[in-house]
Amino acid sequence: MINREIIRIKIVQLTYAYYQNGNKNIDTAEKELYFSLSKAYDLYNFMLSIIIALTKEGKRHVEVAQSKAMREGTEQPSTKFIYNRFALQLEENKMLNDFIAKQKKTWDDEPEFIKKLYTQITESNIYKEYMDKAEDDYTADREFWRKIYRTFIQDNESIDSILEDMSLYWNDDKEIIDTFVLKTIKRFEEKNKATQELLSEYDSEEEKDFARKLFRAAILNANEYQRYMSDASRNWDFSRLAYMDVIIMQIAIAEMVTFPNIPISVTINEFVDLAKLYSTPRSGSYINGMLDTIARHLVHSGKLMKHIEPRKKANDNNEKQ
Structure with missing residues (x-):
């Protein structure tokens, strides 16, 4: 029953609490x-x-x-x-x-x-x-x-x-x-x-392992992941970002880096949805752009061995009719 959607929610909550305590x-x-x-x-x-x-x-x-x-x-x-x-x-x-x-x-x-x-x-x-x-x-x-x-x-x-x-x-x-x-x-x-069997507590041991790995990766590699954020936010004052936005992106980067079988688009979409739920009204679109930029940097630099769709190019006439 406990699937990755619930696990991501709990890790966002617990990571936030970890830094607050x-x-x-x-x-x-x-x-x-x-x-x-x-x-x-x-x-x-x-x-x-x-x-x-x-x-x-x-x-x-x-x-x-x-x-x-x-x-x-x-x-x-x-x-x-x-x-x-x-x-x-x-x-x-x-x-x-x-x-x-x-x-x-x-x-x-x-x-x-x-x-x-x-x-x-x-x-x-x-x-x-x-x-x-x-x-x-x-x-x-x-x-x-x-x-x-x-x-x-x-x-x-x-x-x-x-x-x-x-x-x-x-x-x-x-x-x-x-x-x-x-x-x-x-x-x-x-x-x-x-x-009659009810749903089991975990869908599989793999889900339990997913929770442990994601949580530990997000905490133990926090400095590295926040550096990626800082580099990607050149036009922003990183220190002024909403604290929850930083937490959500930190965990999203941990998932992208730690789990090779999860597509980048899936990770970004999941954490954008969490941003809409837990952070500011503008956080969703901002985090979407930031994570996309970070993912592209990691792929192009060889630090992330995943496929990422090329950015769509605007047509020469700015979508003329």
């Missing part, structure tokens, strides 16, 4: 990096467990409604929501239950929020259409929860606030974790029952 111990910082990555995996499990919490809330409502119906001799409430096949399978999932058993905080700590979210769901057209449909099978049950997650959980400021209070490590993780949760819902199969 007085105690610059790279071994300690590396342990903090891996801990931060493990917290992203915790969030993935935690967001899956919200489906279980909402199903339990539904059961409480149905039990109350059933008691009332028995007293008054009225029609019993539908149990379609609480017996949703996908939700019940998730509730029994061995991997998720192992995670829940080890956690101190659960969605049970947020009863008022879960009640409010459950009400929003049951008042929605998605819920009403699902409950009214004659179609009643596992695929429909799973698709219902995929729609609910995308509509009510994926972009939810209240959830963001709750997560921020629970863990400082989760501030910037939810957007990408949501994509993994939706991917997991889609890949569930009824036949797998409680043994």
